[in-house]
Amino acid sequence: MDALMILAQEGAGLSGNIGSGLAAIGYGLGAIGPGIGVGIVAGNAVQAMARQPEVAGMLRTNMFIGMALSEALALIGFVVFFLAG
């Protein structure tokens, strides 16, 4: 916990407000899951396109939908960052 507070103080940087440092850390943590999710979606979509290039158009549409949906948590994190920071 102490390490986290030190990191938050460093992250707060010039403004010196520890809340914005913590908000930045929170957003960073919140972005881990969606990052992994988007990676899985895109990776599997590329794999599917390589196996069956003839349905690439449909797969691309579905890939964007899946990526957009799994991004939602990161977006909530972004808003929380703005509210807290």
Next chain:
Amino acid sequence: MDVILAFSCNPTEQPLCIPESILELFELPVLFGSVNRTMVYIFLAAIIVMAVLFFAYRKPRLVPTKFGLAVESIVDFVRKDIAVGVIGPGGEKYGPYLLALFLFILVGNFFGLTPFINFPIGSRMAIPAFLALVTYVVFVFAGFKKQGIAYLGHTLWPPGVPVALKPLIGVIELVSIFIVRPFSLAVRLFANLVAGHTMIALLLGSGVYFIYAASIGEISAIKGFVVGPLWFIFGMAIFLLEILVLALQAYIFTLLSAVYIESSLHPAH
């Protein structure tokens, strides 16, 4: 959010000037009356979209001009790939709405990269929020029109849900469909525009700052005149990436609108 921001305070005292409050990034000076830049650009975007469509289709001809062909390919893309491709037969009805949405967001986004405008209109939360609200009304209305009051039941409880799980699933679906959907639709556009624009401003601003600091003798000339242009090059690379991101976000907003309309028209999946 201009590079000018970096010069509004004294750079010899502070290494990088940051605004007092995050809200300063979202406030704009009033131009005249109660009109600010956002409103001017909204009307500009609407006029550009209308003018492009008007001049492309003013005189329908057998062999279209190059401009007409380009606009036609965009219209065809939205209608065939998004409206009919996602919603299925019957999706042509939503084609004009999706086309208007796509072109308005696209033009509004590219304002962010246009020199001397440099302001993506979607980076004011009110605009994506309102567009998402319109989509929300459209897909809820489409659902009620197609299925009547059964739309609520079909939406909240997908077929085959055990009775014991119905309260839980109902709450989850209620939140995810009627609250998270429009919210994430709006925030996605907003966040991408703000993040991309801030990144460009930060990188180009760093370039200006390094060169400026070297020119007043704050840092050594070698450091300033080598590192500064590198920041500019990096900023320009991100600028190219932003072209892709902005077009993609307009596409994704339209695509998700179509997906939401489809999900309220055909519930049994």
